Amino acid sequence: DAGVIQSPRHEVTEMGQEVTLRCKPISGHNSLFWYRQTMMRGLELLIYFNNNVPIDDSGMPEDRFSAKMPNASFSTLKIQPSEPRDSAVYFCASSPTQNYGYTFGSGTRLTVV
Amino acid sequence: GESVGLHLPTLSVQEGDNSIINCAYSNSASDYFIWYKQESGKGPQFIIDIRSNMDKRQGQRVTVLLNKTVKHLSLQIAATQPGDSAVYFCAEKYNQGGKLIFGQGTELSVKP
Numbered sequence: 768d769a770g771v772i773q774s775p776r777h778e779v780t781e782m783g784q785e786v787t788l789r790c791k792p793i794s795g796h797n798s799l800f801w802y803r804q805t806m807m808r809g810l811e812l813l814i815y816f817n818n819n820v821p822i823d824d825s826g827m828p829e830d831r832f833s834a835k836m837p838n839a840s841f842s843t844l845k846i847q848p849s850e851p852r853d854s855a856v857y858f859c860a861s862s863p864t865q866n867y868g869y870t871f872g873s874g875t876r877l878t879v880v
Numbered sequence: 881g882e883s884v885g886l887h888l889p890t891l892s893v894q895e896g897d898n899s900i901i902n903c904a905y906s907n908s909a910s911d912y913f914i915w916y917k918q919e920s921g922k923g924p925q926f927i928i929d930i931r932s933n934m935d936k937r938q939g940q941r942v943t944v945l946l947n948k949t950v951k952h953l954s955l956q957i958a959a960t961q962p963g964d965s966a967v968y969f970c971a972e973k974y975n976q977g978g979k980l981i982f983g984q985g986t987e988l989s990v991k992p
Contacts, residue, residue: 812981860923869980871923
């Protein structure tokens with residue numbers, strides 16, 4: 768299994784631009800999670816899905832952030848418009864059920880200038 | 881002003897020694913706990929987990945201890961190796977189907 772696959776690995780964009788981060792969970796995993804990691808705040812859960820349905824998006828910072836999971840093998844996290852304070856490493860993780868540990872992807876390092 | 885990053889607790893050990901990393905969790909209703917290892921430039925990697933009906937669980941070179949009375953979790957690494965150098969996070973889950981909440985992490989540095 769290739770694990771959780773995220774793309775791109777690095778993204779540099781200008782303030783105001785739209786950014787889309789992508790994630791392919793492990794096949795057969797029913798839960799998918801988006802986390803953000805910064806030095807200031809550590810690892811924060813943004814949103815998670817069970818069976819493609821968003822369950823808890825209370826961690827999404829503001830309306831500029833949105834996430835979708837159109838099918839069991841793909842999810843996106845979109846920031847529009849992006850701001851410098853959005854610079855962070857964004858991780859996607861998946862889990863076979865809600866009661867097991869997550870497998871993380873390698874992350875997308877986002878820099879907004 | 882300039883923002884200040886988190887100052888992670890740091891544990892420095894000699895190669896071959898045993899390491900103990902501690903974590904205080906927040907919610908007495910948490911029923912599932914995990915330790916993750918994160919190396920520079922990589923995502924967190926699962927090490928070992930434990931459920932609240934246990935107080936000890938062993939893996940290969942690692943042991944997790946859970947003390948629910950004081951809401952404390954520890955990770956013991958036997959015969960620490962340079963490859964163990966990383967940031968270690970504990971995480972807790974406190975309701976059915978709930979999300980994992982991560983601690984701030986501890987940086988382990990192994991001196992050869």
